[in-house]
Amino acid sequence: DGGITQSPKYLFRKEGQNVTLSCEQNLNHDAMYWYRQDPGQGLRLIYYSQIVNDFQKGDIAEGYSVSREKKESFPLTVTSAQKNPTAFYLCASSIQPTGIHEKLFFGSGTQLSVL
Amino acid sequence: SQQGEEDPQALSIQEGENATMNCSYKTSINNLQWYRQNSGRGLVHLILIRSNEREKHSGRLRVTLDTSKKSSSLLITASRAADTASYFCATVNTGFQKLVFGTGTRLLVSP
Numbered sequence: 001d002g003g004i005t006q007s008p009k010y011l012f013r014k015e016g017q018n019v020t021l022s023c024e025q026n027l028n029h030d031a032m033y034w035y036r037q038d039p040g041q042g043l044r045l046i047y048y049s050q051i052v053n054d055f056q057k058g059d060i061a062e063g064y065s066v067s068r069e070k071k072e073s074f075p076l077t078v079t080s081a082q083k084n085p086t087a088f089y090l091c092a093s094s095i096q097p098t099g100i101h102e103k104l105f106f107g108s109g110t111q112l113s114v115l
Numbered sequence: 116s117q118q119g120e121e122d123p124q125a126l127s128i129q130e131g132e133n134a135t136m137n138c139s140y141k142t143s144i145n146n147l148q149w150y151r152q153n154s155g156r157g158l159v160h161l162i163l164i165r166s167n168e169r170e171k172h173s174g175r176l177r178v179t180l181d182t183s184k185k186s187s188s189l190l191i192t193a194s195r196a197a198d199t200a201s202y203f204c205a206t207v208n209t210g211f212q213k214l215v216f217g218t219g220t221r222l223l224v225s226p
Contacts, residue, residue: 045213092158103160108157
């Protein structure tokens with residue numbers, strides 16, 4: 001059953017704590033993305049990666065970090081430098097070379113809240 | 116910054132009626148995509164239309180693109196209660212730098 005798996009579904013962060021959101025895909029897609037969604041708003045791009053060991057910042061990368069050591073995995077770390085981390089985080093992937101940023105497949109999301 | 120703006124913000128219709136949502140954007144684009152999001156879930160890609168295309172169909176979906184007006188519309192015909200969701204347009208600029216989402220239209224289809 002191919003798809004994108006995000007875990008956990010709900011995550012709570014304490015002040016000063018780093019937390020890592022997991023994203024795994026078995027679609028054999030080259031490109032992976034992280035978006036943030038705030039209530040009643042559209043999605044904003046945090047980071048994306050076109051190939052293993054390479055990634056680019058999106059519009060709101062400050063306070064976040066990523067790694068792409070394997071094609072299947074693209075974890076997102078929300079660092080203590082991100083002062084307003086409460087949001088719904090969505091991971092996505094797309095096949096290449098049909099086109100970067102086209103026809104994204106999304107995971108079911110992680111809701112991050114601050115304690 | 117968000118490129119697309121959907122209109123209306125919310126739409127409530129009865130089953131069987133058609134639903135039309137509009138999207139306006141600001142810069143030159145390579146393509147425009149429509150996505151659906153059920154509450155608390157991820158997005159699902161519906162349809163992609165390229166800048167050199169004017170109309171595309173997929174099942175009960177019809178998308179139009181007017182690059183001179185920088186606008187697109189999504190028509191859902193013969194709507195069903197299962198179509199209840201938020202619908203987002205998203206654009207890829209000509210530099211392929213990123214996919215930029217609008218703020219979405221919330222569609223409610225009542226039985």
